[in-house]
Amino acid sequence: xxxKVGDKVRVRQWEAMMRQGEPLSGDISFPGKPWLFLKxxxxxxxxxxxxxxxxxxxYRIKEDNGSYHWIDEMFEGYAFEYGEIAEFSDDGEQWNKGxxxxxxxxxxxxxxxxxxxxxxxxxxxxxxxxMHWKYARPVQHTIIIDGIEIGVxxxxxxxxxxxxCGGRK
Numbered sequence: 001x002x003x004k005v006g007d008k009v010r011v012r013q014w015e016a017m018m019r020q021g022e023p024l025s026g027d028i029s030f031p032g033k034p035w036l037f038l039k040x041x042x043x044x045x046x047x048x049x050x051x052x053x054x055x056x057x058x059y060r061i062k063e064d065n066g067s068y069h070w071i072d073e074m075f076e077g078y079a080f081e082y083g084e085i086a087e088f089s090d091d092g093e094q095w096n097k098g099x100x101x102x103x104x105x106x107x108x109x110x111x112x113x114x115x116x117x118x119x120x121x122x123x124x125x126x127x128x129x130x131m132h133w134k135y136a137r138p139v140q141h142t143i144i145i146d147g148i149e150i151g152v153x154x155x156x157x158x159x160x161x162x163x164x165c166g167g168r169k
Contacts, residue, residue: 088133
């Protein structure tokens, strides 16, 4: 299983799932998988959803009140906001921090990022070079509260930092 409870993920495009799976009475079946992507869930395509429960080989999501089974093939991957700092990799072993730009469903290297060194230009709207990656994951920061270490995503970390420190480094 790729995701854990609380992860924000993006549901794949209907067309991309159709290319990978097989149509079955208006739904999509995935070879070797017992769960279908039901046409009733088409409304979630390209939407960000939250993992509510991990159940062995499938998930339940908050947005459908845990009503349906979801599998990895139904998700693009982690959902990032444009401009969010994330980690990217070609092999899943070596990770590089970068600025999330976009995702191209169906591409061999679907994640697009800008170099972290270009963050000032990126935020000012200047041009920047893009890189393509096979994998992406949220940056995990560790904060300590009352002696307990807690892992938080980059967006949560930045929000906390802004709130508590007024953006100071």
